[in-house]
Amino acid sequence: MQIYINNLTFAYGIKTVINNLSITLNQGDYLVVKGKNGTGKTTFIKCLLGVNEVKPGTIFYDKTDITNFKKWTTFGYVSQSLDNFNYEFPITVLELLNVSSTKGTMPQDRLKLLDKMKIFDIQNQNINSLSGGQLQRVFIVRAMLNNPKILILDEPTASIDKQNKEFFYQTVDDLNKNGITVILITHSDELEHLNYTHTLTMYDDYTNSFSIRNEGGEA
Amino acid sequence: MFLSFITDLxxxxxxxxxxxxxxxxxILAPLLGSIVVVRRLSFIADTLGHFSLVGISVSLFLSSLGFSYFFEKPLYLGIIFSVIGGLLIEFFRRAYTNYKEISMVIVISLGAALSAIFFALASKTGSxxxxxxxxxxxxxxxxxxxxxxxxxxxxxxxxxxxxxxIAVSFDETSAKxxxxxxxxxxxxxMIMLSxxxxxxxEAAGVLLISSMMVIPVAAGMRIGWSYKSTTIISIIFSELSVLVGLWMAYSLTIPSGAAIVSINISILLIVALTKKIINMRRITKIDNAKLK
Structure with missing residues (x-):
C-alpha cells in the first residue's frame, strides 16, 4: 500500500505542531520518525491513524483519501504509552490475543508469534502481572497478529532493556524484509543498527525534513 | 427460620x-458489570437507573391522567427512558472526551430532577x-x-x-x-446496558443497581486470574448474594436490594481480607526463608 502525504499541517488551537509535511512511502519502506519529545511525532501518528483530523493537507492510502479509508485492519499499531489499555482487570496474554485476532488467523500463528518474541512461557499469565518490557512485547505481538501491511510503532522500546531492544529491532527488520511497511517513532539518535530506508526529522520549531537514506551509493 | 424459608420457597x-x-x-448483573468495570463506567448504572426512574414516574403520571396501563406496567417506559439516558451519556461523552465523567453528572441530575417533577405531578405514586x-x-x-x-x-x-x-472494552484505540x-x-x-x-x-432499586453490577465483579477481580475466571467467580458471588439476600429480605422483611447488596459487600470484605492475610503469610514465609 502506498502512503502519500501532501502538505499536512496540524494545530492544537493556534499552536501549529506539524507544518507542511509531505512524504511518499511505498510498500516495504522503513521510515524512522525522529525528534525530541514534544516535536509532534505522536501527533503525526495520530493523523496517520485517522484520530486527528487532517486539515489542511491530504493523506492518501493507495488512492483512497484517509477520510474515506476503511481498511484499518491492514494496520498494526503499538502506542507509546499503555494509557489507552485498561490493564488492571484480569485477562491473560492468550485471552487478549484471542479477542484481538480477526477471522482467518489461526491459533498456532499466535503461538508462533509469542515464541518469536520470546514470551511463549507467559501466555497464561495475567496481563497485570507482567513487567513493562513483557507487556510491550505482548502489544507488539498483538499488532502483528492479523498480518498487517503497515506496522506503526510509537517509541516501542521505551521500557525494554538493551538486549531485548536489539532483538526487537532484528524482528522489525525481518518483518520489513518480508514486505511490511514499517514506521518507527523514536527520540533516540542511535539509528546505526536500524535498516531504515527513509527518515523524517521533526524539529523544535515544528519544521520537518524528509530524506531517503543514502548509503553506499544507493539512491 | 431457614427451614420455613426453604419450604415457602x-x-x-x-x-x-x-x-x-x-x-x-x-447472571445478568455481573456479566454486564464486568464490561462496565473494564471500561471504567461504574457510575453509569446509577446514572441509567435515575433515568429509568424518570420513565417510571412518567408512567405513574400518565396513569393519574387515566392511562391505567402504565400503572400496571411502568417498566416499559422505564426501559425507553433508560435507553434515552444511555444515548444522552454517549452524546455528552463525545462532547467532553477528556472529562467523560461530566456526562454522567449531567444525565444523573437531569434524571433525578425529572423523576421528582413527575412523581410530584402524579396523584398515585405507587410505592x-x-x-x-x-x-x-x-x-x-x-x-x-x-x-x-x-x-x-x-x-x-x-x-x-x-x-x-471484550476487545473494545480493554482498548478502544486498537479496536479500530x-x-x-x-x-x-x-x-x-449503551442500549443493552440501559x-x-x-x-x-425492580429487584435492586435505583439506588442499588450499580452495586449489584459492580461489587461482585470487584470481589471477583481480587481472585480471578483471567477474564473468564473473573467473570465466573463474579457470577457465583452474585448468585450467592441473591440467594442469601432473598432469605434475609423474606425473614427480616427488609427491602431485597438492600439485603442483596449487604451480602455482596460482606463477600467483598471477606475476599479482600482473606487475600491480604494470605499475602502477608506468603511474605513472612519468604522473609523466614531468607533469614535461614
Whole structure:
C-alpha cells in the first residue's frame, strides 16, 4: 500500500505542531520518525491513524483519501504509552490475543508469534502481572497478529532493556524484509543498527525534513 | 427460620418467582458489570437507573391522567427512558472526551430532577420506596418474562460478539485495527446496558443497581486470574448474594436490594481480607526463608 502525504499541517488551537509535511512511502519502506519529545511525532501518528483530523493537507492510502479509508485492519499499531489499555482487570496474554485476532488467523500463528518474541512461557499469565518490557512485547505481538501491511510503532522500546531492544529491532527488520511497511517513532539518535530506508526529522520549531537514506551509493 | 424459608420457597408462588428473577439477575448483573468495570463506567448504572426512574414516574403520571396501563406496567417506559439516558451519556461523552465523567453528572441530575417533577405531578405514586430500594419478593410473572427475554438477548449478543465486546472494552484505540466500528459498538452496548439496568430496577432499586453490577465483579477481580475466571467467580458471588439476600429480605422483611447488596459487600470484605492475610503469610514465609 502506498502512503502519500501532501502538505499536512496540524494545530492544537493556534499552536501549529506539524507544518507542511509531505512524504511518499511505498510498500516495504522503513521510515524512522525522529525528534525530541514534544516535536509532534505522536501527533503525526495520530493523523496517520485517522484520530486527528487532517486539515489542511491530504493523506492518501493507495488512492483512497484517509477520510474515506476503511481498511484499518491492514494496520498494526503499538502506542507509546499503555494509557489507552485498561490493564488492571484480569485477562491473560492468550485471552487478549484471542479477542484481538480477526477471522482467518489461526491459533498456532499466535503461538508462533509469542515464541518469536520470546514470551511463549507467559501466555497464561495475567496481563497485570507482567513487567513493562513483557507487556510491550505482548502489544507488539498483538499488532502483528492479523498480518498487517503497515506496522506503526510509537517509541516501542521505551521500557525494554538493551538486549531485548536489539532483538526487537532484528524482528522489525525481518518483518520489513518480508514486505511490511514499517514506521518507527523514536527520540533516540542511535539509528546505526536500524535498516531504515527513509527518515523524517521533526524539529523544535515544528519544521520537518524528509530524506531517503543514502548509503553506499544507493539512491 | 431457614427451614420455613426453604419450604415457602417451593410452596409459595411469589417465592418461586422471586427465586427465578433473582437467579437470572444474578447472571445478568455481573456479566454486564464486568464490561462496565473494564471500561471504567461504574457510575453509569446509577446514572441509567435515575433515568429509568424518570420513565417510571412518567408512567405513574400518565396513569393519574387515566392511562391505567402504565400503572400496571411502568417498566416499559422505564426501559425507553433508560435507553434515552444511555444515548444522552454517549452524546455528552463525545462532547467532553477528556472529562467523560461530566456526562454522567449531567444525565444523573437531569434524571433525578425529572423523576421528582413527575412523581410530584402524579396523584398515585405507587410505592416510591419500592423503586428506590427494590422488592424482588413482589415481582409479577410479566416481569419474569421480561428478565428472561433480556437474559436471552444479552447471552446471544455475548456469544456472537463477545470477542469484539471484550476487545473494545480493554482498548478502544486498537479496536479500530480489528475492523470494529467502535462508535456503533458503544451505542449498542449503551442500549443493552440501559435495558438491563431498567430490568434490575425492580429487584435492586435505583439506588442499588450499580452495586449489584459492580461489587461482585470487584470481589471477583481480587481472585480471578483471567477474564473468564473473573467473570465466573463474579457470577457465583452474585448468585450467592441473591440467594442469601432473598432469605434475609423474606425473614427480616427488609427491602431485597438492600439485603442483596449487604451480602455482596460482606463477600467483598471477606475476599479482600482473606487475600491480604494470605499475602502477608506468603511474605513472612519468604522473609523466614531468607533469614535461614
Amino acid at each position: 417451593f410452596q409459595q408462588d411469589f417465592m418461586l418467582r422471586a427465586l427465578a428473577a433473582g437467579f437470572m439477575l444474578g 416510591l420506596y419500592q423503586y428506590l430500594f427494590g422488592s424482588i419478593l413482589t415481582v409479577t410473572s410479566y416481569y419474569i418474562y421480561l428478565i428472561f427475554i433480556t437474559l436471552f438477548i444479552v447471552s446471544v449478543l455475548f456469544i456472537v460478539f463477545g470477542k469484539q465486546i 485495527f480489528l475492523g470494529i466500528n467502535v462508535g456503533l459498538f458503544q451505542i449498542i452496548f 435495558i438491563v439496568v431498567s430490568v434490575l430496577l
